[in-house]
Amino acid sequence: MISKDEVRHIAKLARLELTESETAKMQKDLSSILDYFDLLKKVKSEKLKAKNSGLKFKSNLRKDEVKEKPASLANNLIQAAPDKKDGYIKVKSIL
Amino acid sequence: MNILDLTITQLHEGFRNKNFTSVEVTKAYLENIKKTDKEIGAYLLVTEGLALNQAEKADKLISLALSGVEGNGGDFPLLMGVPFSVKDAILVEGQKATAGSKILENYVAPYDATVIKKLKTQGAVILGKTNLDEFAMGVSTENSAFKVTKNPNDLTRVSGGSSGGSAASVAAKQAVYSLGSDTGGSIRLPASFCGVVGLNPTYGAVSRSGLISMASSLDQIGPITKTVEDCRIVFDAIKGKDPLDATSIESQISNFKSEIKNIKIGVPKEYFGRGINSNVKKIIEDAIKKAKKHGAKIVPISLPNSKYAVACYYIIVPSEVSANLARFDGIKYGLYEDAENLLDGYMKTRGRGFGIEVKRRIMLGTYSLSSGYYDAYYKKAQEVRQIIKEDFIDAFKKVDLIFSPVSPIPAFKIGEKTDDALSMYLMDIYTCPVKLAGLPAISLPVGNIGKLPVGLQIIGKYFEENKIFNIASQLEKML
Numbered sequence: 001m002i003s004k005d006e007v008r009h010i011a012k013l014a015r016l017e018l019t020e021s022e023t024a025k026m027q028k029d030l031s032s033i034l035d036y037f038d039l040l041k042k043v044k045s046e047k048l049k050a051k052n053s054g055l056k057f058k059s060n061l062r063k064d065e066v067k068e069k070p071a072s073l074a075n076n077l078i079q080a081a082p083d084k085k086d087g088y089i090k091v092k093s094i095l
Numbered sequence: 096m097n098i099l100d101l102t103i104t105q106l107h108e109g110f111r112n113k114n115f116t117s118v119e120v121t122k123a124y125l126e127n128i129k130k131t132d133k134e135i136g137a138y139l140l141v142t143e144g145l146a147l148n149q150a151e152k153a154d155k156l157i158s159l160a161l162s163g164v165e166g167n168g169g170d171f172p173l174l175m176g177v178p179f180s181v182k183d184a185i186l187v188e189g190q191k192a193t194a195g196s197k198i199l200e201n202y203v204a205p206y207d208a209t210v211i212k213k214l215k216t217q218g219a220v221i222l223g224k225t226n227l228d229e230f231a232m233g234v235s236t237e238n239s240a241f242k243v244t245k246n247p248n249d250l251t252r253v254s255g256g257s258s259g260g261s262a263a264s265v266a267a268k269q270a271v272y273s274l275g276s277d278t279g280g281s282i283r284l285p286a287s288f289c290g291v292v293g294l295n296p297t298y299g300a301v302s303r304s305g306l307i308s309m310a311s312s313l314d315q316i317g318p319i320t321k322t323v324e325d326c327r328i329v330f331d332a333i334k335g336k337d338p339l340d341a342t343s344i345e346s347q348i349s350n351f352k353s354e355i356k357n358i359k360i361g362v363p364k365e366y367f368g369r370g371i372n373s374n375v376k377k378i379i380e381d382a383i384k385k386a387k388k389h390g391a392k393i394v395p396i397s398l399p400n401s402k403y404a405v406a407c408y409y410i411i412v413p414s415e416v417s418a419n420l421a422r423f424d425g426i427k428y429g430l431y432e433d434a435e436n437l438l439d440g441y442m443k444t445r446g447r448g449f450g451i452e453v454k455r456r457i458m459l460g461t462y463s464l465s466s467g468y469y470d471a472y473y474k475k476a477q478e479v480r481q482i483i484k485e486d487f488i489d490a491f492k493k494v495d496l497i498f499s500p501v502s503p504i505p506a507f508k509i510g511e512k513t514d515d516a517l518s519m520y521l522m523d524i525y526t527c528p529v530k531l532a533g534l535p536a537i538s539l540p541v542g543n544i545g546k547l548p549v550g551l552q553i554i555g556k557y558f559e560e561n562k563i564f565n566i567a568s569q570l571e572k573m574l
Contacts, residue, residue: 007458010458010461010462010465011458012442013461013465014417014445014457014458014461015421015424015438015441015442015445016442016445016446016449016454016457016458017442017443017445017446017447018446018454019446022451022454025451026454026455026458029455029516029517030455030458030459030462032516032517033409033459033516033517033520034462036405036406036409036517037406037409037410037472039402039403039406040403040406040407040410040475040476040479042403043400043403043475043478043479043482060341060342060344061341062338062341073205073206076188076203076205076206077205079203079205080202080203080205080427080428080429081426081427081428082425082426082428082429082430082431083426083431089426089427091426091437092436092437092440094437
């Protein structure tokens with residue numbers, strides 16, 4: 001069983017505000033799911049080493065070059081931001 | 096003849112013979128949506144204006160093609176003028192794309208997904224955006240922030256998920272076909288529950304550009320249709336390499352014809368064991384017997400590591416989710432909850448914008464990736480993923496296709512499982528191993544328990560969608 005403090009710590013790492021009842025629910029749910037994950041402990045590591053020959057996907061990189069896009073796309077993207085000014089996205093000051 | 100029963104090729108012939116126009120077909124669908132969707136709840140948004148506009152354009156292009164002035168011998172694309180629906184995690188420029196989440200409730204898509212671009216080029220008609228579990232996380236649409244999509248076959252039951260709105264819209268004749276996405280079973284499960292055809296393509300066969308990401312090593316877009324033939328037509332229209340999705344591959348999809356009498360079908364014993372509903376088991380076994388009667392060779396096989404798949408999947412997916420959903424910070428798009436400082440703004444926005452299942456997965460993923468737990472969870476899951484994949488590769492040395500149920504039970508009651516996250520996760524037991532291996536698989540309706548449809552899962556080798564289609568369409572005719 002993971003503790004409420006652990007739940008709060010993970011929530012903070014994940015940048016999630018949880019209510020008290022959500023924290024209690026998470027504690028219960030995460031504990032039962034993590035117990036279920038114990039199933040994986042049964043997989044012997046020798047088996048994994050022998051098997052992990054690796055099926056490789058070819059890397060698929062594009063050329064590093066600038067591609068022109070219509071100005072309307074940039075505009076659409078900026079429009080999606082909740083707070084903006086003069087074509088820029090506004091962010092709270094961090095200093 | 097009811098216009099709403101026609102398949103894609105039948106509509107195409109109808110347009111060619113001037114039996115009806117795209118505007119007429121589109122109006123018939125819009126009318127049926129108005130009539131039935133209050134009850135079913137398949138759509139989050141009906142794009143009536145867009146649909147009629149596209150239908151008018153399609154009619155013009157069709158009559159131009161038929162007049163022969165274009166010199167194309169009267170040909171026009173198969174999907175031209177054919178109305179379809181789109182899962183609300185796929186972007187259609189200028190239309191809302193909520194992904195079923197409050198955090199994107201007012202988000203307007205800034206561009207078209209590649210699959211939408213391709214269908215627009217063919218002249219297809221967009222009827223609207225369909226409901227889903229929030230960010231495609233779920234098996235019933237009960238995790239949608241907006242509503243639950245009911246099963247058109249029995250309104251007290253779920254439509255399946257996460258592409259439940261898509262499957263229900265096809266089953267309820269509210270769209271000729273739909274685009275969904277499948278990460279652990281999100282196309283095949285609702286297709287099975289609603290009694291329609293759903294294809295999860297090979298990983299890399301279809302571009303995901305413009306699909307709101309859940310777990311990028313698994314997400315695939317695919318068609319949900321009335322028939323196998325329709326499924327092939329839509330798949331052919333959307334597949335292919337796309338510079339905007341680095342994991343997409345130019346399809347080496349083979350085009351050979353295979354007949355049921357010449358193929359070997361593998362039946363994994365692990366997929367018929369504990370926990371399967373006896374009626375589901377019988378329906379799937381009957382379908383296998385039919386294939387055998389028509390000459391297919393049935394080969395018992397074993398996929399011994401599939402029993403680890405759900406645990407493996409629910410470590411890998413939340414890990415990717417916790418990274419992918421970090422982008423929802425209240426700054427670039429979506430909901431923003433004001434706060435004293437930047438950090439509190441993140442916490443509040445995400446705390447209020449995300450539903451409980453999304454939070455649960457972000458938490459699980461953050462935990463699995465955190466220092467001290469990474470080796471035991473994430474790394475172990477990646478290694479186990481490999482042996483699950485190799486099980487399939489070994490099996491496919493002996494057989495052409497693998498048959499199994501899509502789900503251990505038919506559509507369950509709304510509310511039945513909402514308090515038990517793990518029992519929801521276990522619904523992916525037969526569908527998620529396929530995804531961990533990156534293989535293609537279809538759900539084909541092969542029987543009913545009372546009113547409730549049951550889907551057969553046909554799994555193929557990498558990029559052998561055509562073999563799946565060939566055999567599925569032969570089976571479809573036998574049933």
